[in-house]
Amino acid sequence: MIQASELTKRYGAKTAVDELSFTVQPGVVTGFLGPNGAGKSTTMRMILGLDAPSAGEVTVNGRRYRDLPAPLHQVGALLEARSIHTGRSAANHLLALAQTHGIPRRRVEEVIDLVGLRSVARKRAGTFSLGMGQRLGIASALLGDPATVVLDEPVNGLDPEGIHWIRNLLRGLAAEGRTVFVSSHLMSEMALTADHLIVVGRGRLLADMTTGEFIAQASPALVRVRSPHATRLRELLLGDGVTVRSDGPGILEVGGLAIEEIGDRAATEGLTLHELSAHQASLEAAFMEMTRDAVEYEAAA
Numbered sequence: 001m002i003q004a005s006e007l008t009k010r011y012g013a014k015t016a017v018d019e020l021s022f023t024v025q026p027g028v029v030t031g032f033l034g035p036n037g038a039g040k041s042t043t044m045r046m047i048l049g050l051d052a053p054s055a056g057e058v059t060v061n062g063r064r065y066r067d068l069p070a071p072l073h074q075v076g077a078l079l080e081a082r083s084i085h086t087g088r089s090a091a092n093h094l095l096a097l098a099q100t101h102g103i104p105r106r107r108v109e110e111v112i113d114l115v116g117l118r119s120v121a122r123k124r125a126g127t128f129s130l131g132m133g134q135r136l137g138i139a140s141a142l143l144g145d146p147a148t149v150v151l152d153e154p155v156n157g158l159d160p161e162g163i164h165w166i167r168n169l170l171r172g173l174a175a176e177g178r179t180v181f182v183s184s185h186l187m188s189e190m191a192l193t194a195d196h197l198i199v200v201g202r203g204r205l206l207a208d209m210t211t212g213e214f215i216a217q218a219s220p221a222l223v224r225v226r227s228p229h230a231t232r233l234r235e236l237l238l239g240d241g242v243t244v245r246s247d248g249p250g251i252l253e254v255g256g257l258a259i260e261e262i263g264d265r266a267a268t269e270g271l272t273l274h275e276l277s278a279h280q281a282s283l284e285a286a287f288m289e290m291t292r293d294a295v296e297y298e299a300a301a
């Protein structure tokens with residue numbers, strides 16, 4: 001479990017992380033979302049003791065990182081910057097790391113297989129593609145069989161097969177009861193991977209809820225209706241708290257009414273429907289909506 005309490009980081013006049021409080025629970029994948037510059041990497045560096053908070057604190061299993069007796073066995077991390085000795089082979093890189101932490105050689109072989117680097121394990125890591133480098137970074141993070149895993153943008157540079165692989169890996173780690181905290185700004189990917197979301201903007205907490213709740217809250221549910229009687233149906237549906245938008249001839253997008261209610265009302269009047277469907281808002285749309293005022297680096301329109 002990771003617990004941040006009023007966690008704050010200032011760089012001069014800039015507040016990168018602003019009184020952030022949250023808990024990352026074991027057994028689920030928690031996505032850490034936010035626009036560029038929102039403070040995700042800074043927060044992760046503070047979790048790992050690489051940056052000192054200006055105020056507040058963050059603990060892993062009740063202790064600050066630097067007070068953990070055997071950190072590599074408790075927290076595995078992949079941070080943004082690649083820190084791989086380029087002259088070494090992947091296997092030697094992992095072996096060196098294992099040896100300095102009393103981890104048996106057998107575990108090195110295990111993680112090489114786990115991340116799918118077997119065929120290139122003897123090659124120099126400096127020749128690795130971005131995706132292979134990410135896999136090696138993940139292998140390093142998992143070497144100590146940690147109960148808590150912190151990954152900063154692990155999907156960066158991975159091809160579709162790699163993205164699929166990491167999704168299953170993260171879900172598997174969570175299913176084993178581990179605490180999995182993973183940052184991304186790829187909303188569609190997080191929608192498939194994360195059970196819970198912590199969303200930040202300009203260093204502040206914007207949301208801390210399940211992925212389903214986040215989508216439902218950020219953009220209201222709409223029902224899409226297609227009917228040759230769209231005009232009459234529109235009049236029939238309009239009322240207090242109901243919005244009806246037209247999205248082309250014969251098509252209505254209805255807010256504020258349950259899908260059953262719309263179908264029932266149409267049936268009462270004998271109006272034919274060609275489509276009646278719940279319009280699922282995407283996480284992408286929900287994210288854009290929620291972080292609209294908190295975007296640090298916005299493209300000029």
Ligand SMILES: Nc1ncnc2c1ncn2[C@@H]1O[C@H](COP(=O)(O)OP(=O)(O)OP(=O)(O)O)[C@@H](O)[C@H]1O
Nearest residue numbers: 011014016034035036037038039040041042043185
């Ligand atoms: N060492 C530093 N010195 C000064 N400012 C910094 C430093 N590190 C980060 N910042 C600033 O703090 C803010 C948060 O940066 P951070 O890297 O944590 O964001 P992020 O959410 O990880 O963004 P991204 O999605 O681009 O990775 C940014 O405005 C950044 O410029």
Ligand SMILES: [Mg+2]
Nearest residue numbers: 040041042080
């Ligand atoms: Mg970052």
